[in-house]
Amino acid sequence: MSVQPADIDPMNPTRRSFLLGALAGTALAATRPLHAWAAAVPDLAGIKALTFDMQGTVFDFYDPMVKAAQAIGRERGLPDNWAATLPGDWSTGAHDIIVGISAGRRPWMSNTGVYREALMPLLDGRGVGDRLSEADRDRLLAEWGKMVPWPDAMPGITQLRRKYTVSTLTNASMSQMTALVKAGGLPFDEILTGELVRAFKPDPKVYQLAVDYVGFRPDQLLMVSAHKWDLQASKKAGLRTAYVPRPLELGPGQAADRSPESFIDIVADDLVDLAGKLGS
Structure with missing residues (x-):
């Protein structure tokens, strides 16, 4: 709405107070940096921990x-x-x-x-x-x-760990994922794989594994993945979801699927961008 000073009726104190407030709000908004608006994300204030898909999301295979x-x-x-x-x-x-x-x-x-x-x-x-x-x-x-970590994996996970518990949640074997995390020097607090419950994502047992071992409610966990099927299953299990599309996951010449989905809470360009959007 565009408000002009001439629109303010000095004989109507209520209207005058409302419109002056609107003018002040408009002026204040004009002085805010654009990045403050661009960084707006859904309310994820209750998130306590992040669980990460690994193959394709954290690692380049x-x-x-x-x-x-x-x-x-x-x-x-x-x-x-x-x-x-x-x-x-x-x-x-x-x-x-x-x-x-x-x-x-x-x-x-x-x-x-x-x-x-x-x-x-x-x-x-x-x-x-x-x-x-x-x-x-x-x-x-x-x-x-x-597999090797994507270039943003180390700095992104390091930043996120300052604020959140960070854990793997992958279909890989425990021995393979332990070796990969160690070789990449990635600072995960916990290593969890579906092997612990003899199941693979998208089986709900794998997402429940994170709830049981990380120790927070499902709605306090944010699943980070480059795969929509993984996030859809995560959402059904009660977790919050972060989509990090990897256009180079399957090599050059691939297009990243950025179409919105009801089961995705936040989208980030990479893990450093995700850390910034989550305030860590």
């Missing part, structure tokens, strides 16, 4: 995997482009198995077992299954344990 696959491929006379979409396709194949386990259609198996099972059909589909030895496949499988 694409680059290490592509480099390793290309090196193996050269030894076997394969062109470098055979590996371009391997990490994403492999991750998708493993996720399909995980969804089946979470839905109770398949028995539990370890994370390593999931990725091992997903690999052979993937290689056969690319026509290279008979050109890679079992040792080659083991080398590829081992690369999932050599």
